[in-house]
Amino acid sequence: MNPSSFAALALSPPMLSNLDALGYREMTSIQAQSLPVILQLRDLIAQAKTGSGKTAAFGIGMLQKLNPTWFAIQGLVICPTRELADQVSNELRRLARFADNIKILTLCGGAPMRPQIASLEHGAHIVVGTPGRLRDHISRNTINLSTVQTLVLDEADRMVDMGFYEEIAGIVSACPERRQTLLFSATYPDDIRKASAEFLRDPVEVKVEAQH
Numbered sequence: 001m002n003p004s005s006f007a008a009l010a011l012s013p014p015m016l017s018n019l020d021a022l023g024y025r026e027m028t029s030i031q032a033q034s035l036p037v038i039l040q041l042r043d044l045i046a047q048a049k050t051g052s053g054k055t056a057a058f059g060i061g062m063l064q065k066l067n068p069t070w071f072a073i074q075g076l077v078i079c080p081t082r083e084l085a086d087q088v089s090n091e092l093r094r095l096a097r098f099a100d101n102i103k104i105l106t107l108c109g110g111a112p113m114r115p116q117i118a119s120l121e122h123g124a125h126i127v128v129g130t131p132g133r134l135r136d137h138i139s140r141n142t143i144n145l146s147t148v149q150t151l152v153l154d155e156a157d158r159m160v161d162m163g164f165y166e167e168i169a170g171i172v173s174a175c176p177e178r179r180q181t182l183l184f185s186a187t188y189p190d191d192i193r194k195a196s197a198e199f200l201r202d203p204v205e206v207k208v209e210a211q212h
């Protein structure tokens with residue numbers, strides 16, 4: 001079997017057929033390097049550029065772990081901007097098409113609070129949000145992150161550049177200590193090393209130079 005085929009991984013048949021339907025035939029480099037680690041439930045720090053297919057790398061892992069019959073926030077993805085959060089939510093919804101009952105909620109600033117609070121009361125399996133708005137929900141007690149199993153810090157270097165380190169630390173501490181944490185970053189400056197040491201447990205490091 002082609003080692004870069006998704007079929008080389010221990011994915012569920014519905015997940016594999018959905019990837020096929022999406023036209024995802026081969027894993028990108030970051031997916032081939034990180035998915036085996038993610039599926040072993042290890043923490044991960046991955047250095048990869050934009051457009052390398054990071055969303056499917058963490059999304060497939062998160063969705064394979066998820067229990068659809070447990071209506072609680074099991075996956076949390078923190079993104080630097082509203083635009084990126086929307087992109088991640090859209091990609092996760094495509095990846096989640098193999099199941100018809102996985103609820104993904106996007107929580108970003110600039111949108112009114114009240115409908116977000118109503119959506120949170122209704123519930124979600126996965127939340128994708130920006131640091132400031134997630135912090136606001138935590139401080140108002142309108143979000144319960146104690147059920148998070150997988151935490152993703154997407155484009156972590158951008159979030160640190162935007163001054164969100166403390167917000168991220170606050171969000172991480174609202175999650176349970178026993179969780180899987182995946183950190184994605186295009187660069188690896190000191191702040192990201194610090195974040196890795198502070199938020200990840202014995203992480204595997206992977207780095208992808210080329211786009212694919």
Ligand code: ADP
Nearest residue numbers: 024025026027028049050051052053054055056
């Ligand atoms: P990144 O977050 O690394 O910038 P994305 O996760 O947004 O990249 O993926 C970039 C594009 O590649 C998306 O349009 C996505 O649908 C597509 N893609 C991801 N993985 C694969 C794959 N294995 N095969 C084909 N297309 C893919």
Ligand code: MG
Nearest residue numbers: 051054055154
């Ligand atoms: Mg991305």
